[in-house]
Amino acid sequence: MFNFLILTILVTISFFVNADEIQLADSHGPISIMGDHMHKKGEFMFSYRFGKMNMNNVANGTKKIDTNSVMSSPNGASNNLGNYMNAPISMKMNMHMFGGMYAPSDNLTFMIMTSYQEKVMTQQRMPMAGGSRFDVNSSGFSDTRISTLINILNNDLTKTHIGTVLSLPTGSIDQRDTTPASSYTRLGYSMQNGTGTYDALFFLNNINKFGKLKIGEQFLYKKAFSGNNSKNYKYGDVFELNLWSSYRLIDNVSSSIRINYNYQKKMNGSDNEMNPRMSPAMDSHNKGHNKINLGFGVNLVNTSKIFKNHRIGIEGTFPIYQNLRGLQMQETFRFMIGWQYAP
Numbered sequence: 071m072f073n074f075l076i077l078t079i080l081v082t083i084s085f086f087v088n089a090d091e092i093q094l095a096d097s098h099g100p101i102s103i104m105g106d107h108m109h110k111k112g113e114f115m116f117s118y119r120f121g122k123m124n125m126n127n128v129a130n131g132t133k134k135i136d137t138n139s140v141m142s143s144p145n146g147a148s149n150n151l152g153n154y155m156n157a158p159i160s161m162k163m164n165m166h167m168f169g170g171m172y173a174p175s176d177n178l179t180f181m182i183m184t185s186y187q188e189k190v191m192t193q194q195r196m197p198m199a200g201g202s203r204f205d206v207n208s209s210g211f212s213d214t215r216i217s218t219l220i221n222i223l224n225n226d227l228t229k230t231h232i233g234t235v236l237s238l239p240t241g242s243i244d245q246r247d248t249t250p251a252s253s254y255t256r257l258g259y260s261m262q263n264g265t266g267t268y269d270a271l272f273f274l275n276n277i278n279k280f281g282k283l284k285i286g287e288q289f290l291y292k293k294a295f296s297g298n299n300s301k302n303y304k305y306g307d308v309f310e311l312n313l314w315s316s317y318r319l320i321d322n323v324s325s326s327i328r329i330n331y332n333y334q335k336k337m338n339g340s341d342n343e344m345n346p347r348m349s350p351a352m353d354s355h356n357k358g359h360n361k362i363n364l365g366f367g368v369n370l371v372n373t374s375k376i377f378k379n380h381r382i383g384i385e386g387t388f389p390i391y392q393n394l395r396g397l398q399m400q401e402t403f404r405f406m407i408g409w410q411y412a413p
């Protein structure tokens with residue numbers, strides 16, 4: 071009992087002594103959101119995130135369709151006459167994301183981020199070709215993002231900043247693998263590692279604090295500004311809205327719920343080496359979407375001496391609405407776990 075009392079007093083004292091240094095779990099947003107926080111002058115941060123994304127079932131718009139209907143759908147190349155030779159069945163992606171942040175002043179934070187992706191797509195051949203399934207794989211580094219975060223407002227109740235991001239086309243758009251068509255086929259758009267274009271992103275991030283409860287919003291706009299890439303296409307503009315709320319259960323632990331809206335315009339141009347008759351995945355008409363996702367997350371920060379200020383964030387994201395342009399695979403879930411460390 072006495073020991074417990076001493077311990078309580080010591081912990082309480084150490085809490086007050088370090089009061090201005092203690093990192094709180096909810097001072098970072100849900101782990102899937104990038105650029106959610108800024109740093110104080112002189113601080114730097116390292117992060118590693120592991121993400122998973124699975125896709126299953128092809129839909130036309132909002133309606134799921136079976137494999138035979140996929141193959142009897144008109145492809146983008148042939149004025150509604152020709153069909154697809156293969157139908158996507160599933161796709162899985164693993165992502166390793168590496169990030170660094172540095173704040174030269176309280177009002178300015180720089181961020182750099184890139185990722186290494188591993189993807190596999192399973193497709194089924196048309197009945198005339200035997201109806202068997204085959205996999206294609208791709209891997210490599212994706213595009214690299216360099217961000218500048220500028221503080222707009224920072225007080226006890228409100229934190230607002232804007233971000234400008236330059237995305238460099240460091241990811242390959244010439245990933246190839248063996249398919250029934252050839253042993254060296256350029257893979258479909260979503261199997262490529264990058265966009266091939268220089269992209270600009272702008273975002274506004276706002277957080278309001280109500281004690282242990284926080285409400286955050288991030289509006290993001292992305293545009294490929296360099297014109298078509300070397301393979302003669304560019305992705306459509308993206309508009310994304312994240313709305314989240316977190317609750318700090320104790321100093322070290324917070325939980326979050328997030329609504330994500332993601333809109334992507336249609337693709338401009340097409341890769342001439344991708345034959346749209348082969349698969350919906352190689353047809354540039356099948357790009358663009360309206361999606362709403364729901365995310366549930368937990369943030370943990372370690373405040374004890376050993377591994378002090380190391381953070382772990384976990385989030386699972388589930389689609390609640392998907393309206394896809396043309397024939398595309400539906401997302402089934404996303405998962406992200408991340409480690410962040412700011413000494």
Ligand SMILES: [Cu+2]
Nearest residue numbers: 107109115171
């Ligand atoms: Cu950071």
